[in-house]
Amino acid sequence: MIDYQPYRKKKNQFGRPILFILLAILLVFLVSKNLFAIRSVFQSIIYPFQYATVASWNAVTGFPSAVANIRGLSNENTQFKQEIKLLQAKLLVLDEKLAENERLNQALRFKQRYPRGLKLLPAKVIGKSPAPWFPTLIINQGSMAGAKKDMPVIAENGLVGRVVEVSAFNSKVMLITDIESSVAAVNSRSRDFGLVSGGSIDRIFMKYVGAGADIRVGDQVVTSQISTVFPIGIPIGTINLANKMEHDLFYHIEIIPAVDFSKLEEVFLVL
């Protein structure tokens, strides 16, 4: 009688790892190429649960005011705060519009590009990506509300990033602190151009600013008119560090972002 048991056991030992390796390769390919819109489908599935959790979270964190029986005031306050944020965000655009009008050429370009002005769509931040080195936000406006890929996202203080993925009910936003992000920018005082890109953790840098440029610590950096994605004049941040070595062609500029990304709750999509 021949015992086949050892043979069978050996076959199983090799079979399972090979199956998992093949599955892993298939899944990496599937996700990276976003086949069958798998990412959007997944986002749409978990969206109701995320939304419900955010609502519960807000209810729990807003509980003390409810206990004090000031629900009406609290709601009114929230509404006013939201309106203020919306107005502040619009004001940022309007302030820069005013400055741009003084420079006729730039104003002309602005009008050509945005004949009807900017339309803002409010959105709530419902989640963040779990990948620590690729900071992305999940917001509660998707293609149903008119969100599209590459739409700029701003907050009341300045530029947040751009939409990189759109599902039916939510979208993923790449922050300007992301290593992959780059924004055409200009120093609002000296009008020197550069490219703002993400760095490690919460730092952003302004690159390709010529060594002969007039750069000072404390200067404001805003989005430039040469950007094809972002509207002009949105504050990006304040120059925190600017230095150059003797033979350097470009400045090394570090910027503190205008927006505190860790506390972002509401943002606006620029339609």
Add this chain to the structure above:
Amino acid sequence: MLFLLLSLYVLLITVLQTVVFSRLQIFGVSPDLFLVSVIICAALDKGGRSFGFALVLGLIKDLLSFGSYFNVVTKLLVAAMINLSKEKFVWNKFLLCLSFVLVISPALFAIEGIMIMSNRVNEIIWAQFIFKTFIATIYNLLAVFMLYPLVKKVCHD
């Protein structure tokens, strides 16, 4: 029943990771519930269930992320590594989980960060980088206390 339990667990940690812990970040760091779950499952597992678990959680993390799609591979490697080495330790299972998290979590966090940043950033601020890795490890160790009973239910029982 197992499928239902697994689905509920995956849904729970997905929502916790993206909504709750994204609001409880410390110095921009939140715990990696997916990694901690895979480590616990692999440490408790006896029948190779942890590989399937690693595959599912890696896929979910890849779907939630943007720009990095190697979570399926890393989670499978972690599961394989723990399955190969856990028999050498005769500790209490919970302590074993904590030890694996203590070793694997900072290693993976740092390797991933260095790989990404060395390719795309001119200069890495090492003090900040090490601090962030340290915070992530502490946070992940705390997450073991929360997830251990749940993963035990899904992977072991």
